[in-house]
Amino acid sequence: MTNVDPLLGPGRQIIVREEWLKLTEEPILEPNLPIVDPHHHLWQRAQGSYLLPELLADAGSGHDIRATVFVQCGEMYRAGGPVEEQPLGETEFVTGIAAVSASGRHGATRACAGIIGMVDLTLGDKVDALLEAHRAIAGARFCGIRNRTAWHPSPEVTSNLVSPPPGPLEHPAFPEGARRLARHGLPLDIWCYHTQLAHVIALARAAPELTIVVDHVGGPLGIGPFAGRQAEVFPEWKSRMLELAALPNVVVKLGGLTMHVSGFDFHRRPKPPGSQELAKTWQPYIESCIEAFGANRCMFESNFPVDKGMCSYPVLWNAFKRLAAGAGAGEKNALFSGTAMRIYRLDGLPQALSVDLSVAGA
Template sequence: MTFSTASSFTPSRQIAVRQEWLAQVREEPLDPTLPIVDPHHHLWDRAGEHYLLDDLLRDAGAGHDVRATVFVQCGAMYRATGPEEERSLGETEFVNGIAAASASGTYGPTRACAGIIGFVDLTLGDRVAPLLEAHLATARARFRGVRNRTAWHPSSQVRSNLLTPPPGPLEDPRFIEGARHLAARGLVLDVWAYQTQLPLVAAVARAVPELTLVVNHCGGPLGVGPYAGRREEGFAEWRHEVLGLATLPNTVMKLGGLAMEVGGYDFHLRDLPPSSAELERAWRPVIHTLIEAFGAARCMFESNFPVDKGMCGYGVLWNAFKRLAAGAGEDERAALFAGTATRIYCLHEAVGCEALGAQVAVSKP
């Protein structure tokens, strides 16, 4: 095994994408007719980081049948002026425009950003109501929920956000008040939290049982900072927490995000990018634990692009997911790759239920 020193980080502490490096490993898509909904990606245009519709569609055009995608908040295109709590409307406006362009069919069959997860500060409590209505008025049925900046760890070596949030949003009683307004409008709460924060995530799910809470990135298993070199011990701690979380019926798990630096994998340091078989072997314990615990009806594979693109290519990533789901039944595979995401984010029109058929039906809990 050889390693490269060419890898670097973006200003927001993401692994830098190196197209030439990724191009060294290309694979034909496995099961290319299997419908896919990618329920987690970002778009941005900032110093040292550019990922917009053409970049997303270039990745999604790697041969897999990507029917639709869901954009998840990342601080893109906020308004430069106006009340602070309203500036995130700029992101929803920006993404809704991208979605409208994609929905025209001009850019191909993939319906990019058919669902939008935006940002409203839930610690505003009851004051979130008019803000949620403003986002809904902007994007209408495409606006499907909210994600706040919540991933936090006391170690400075554990960081995955452009801005480091304060340690306590999930513990703030006003956060629960805000979350109740999401549930009242049929919106979901996406949460990105590290494994050390999963008890706080569970507390939110218990406090608002009518809310659908989507846990991002496999519940944040850690492999850096205090967890570096302690994968087995860290896995045992993570497993204990996710098994507890799985007992709460209003929680859903996104399977992905394992190619971030905080996960502790070193594929980006190697001379060659990983193959799907290598990713499958590395990620099998985490992914199989989650599918067994939550069931296919409460799991969905995600790309987390372009963040995970620093470590692997889009086509290779979805091949790895298909390898990981090889032992599942047809209905389970359909749910994992499209059905669960379609149901949770109400994407039926964009995905084309006449084509999905049983995939959506089987996703019912």
């Protein structure tokens, strides 16, 4: 299908318009609440790069962002060599950016304190050596794996799947690769749509020793055949998320709801949404997850720059803080930093940047 929508760029992601985002500005809520942003990307693209300067500009816009976690997005793969080794280029690229940030010359935020890379978990015996190769590059920063898994048969639904559909979640070798990942003490991030959650449930049961991180509240769809059907999608999505919550090896990232696939259209308005409206819109999804999983198995995420097409970084975190307004101190610490630090083992952060994990219930 030809993309004729001027607000959508390559991959049908919403184009970031900085001047438009500035039309909605708010005071920062709870500016001293420590935050670890456990999900963002970095890339260099003709239509909007997002590299260390852009990330630090967002992280430094008012909230207390102590550290961030980079998540696999297929950037800077090696141009040659064995195909399975090409994703090592992404880890090399991000490790360099993390080292620049760790110098302290660009502010207090430790960008890419954790790095989630790509190893094809269907590769059998090769998985172990590839995991060790990532660790040799990134050291202790290497904290997890994500494969390309999001897929839906409708051509109207954005897919990031490279391998032939329906993709690795249904590949018979995938559970064994996931168990290998667990033996290395690493979690698996999974980005899928709500229509694929049954496969995540099956995987979590097949590999109970593996920590699975479900990205973007499980991907409730609102485009293509699901356009305008949020009320119908919600109970199906919630039922699957409750099944996942019953499995103790699954945690969930709270965010990603301003991606194009969510079906919300804030980007088409004259002004960006404020945090009150975002919190009200997201409340059913966020509260359902926190109630089902508990704060110690949930973490707020920015998913920038993908979600930046609909709202700014300050407004995004204000919305999350509004959603957590009724939580106690320990729950807030878990939601905004503690769960991320525990799952991705970021407790090696410099003491000045660390968060008390005992308060977060770790």
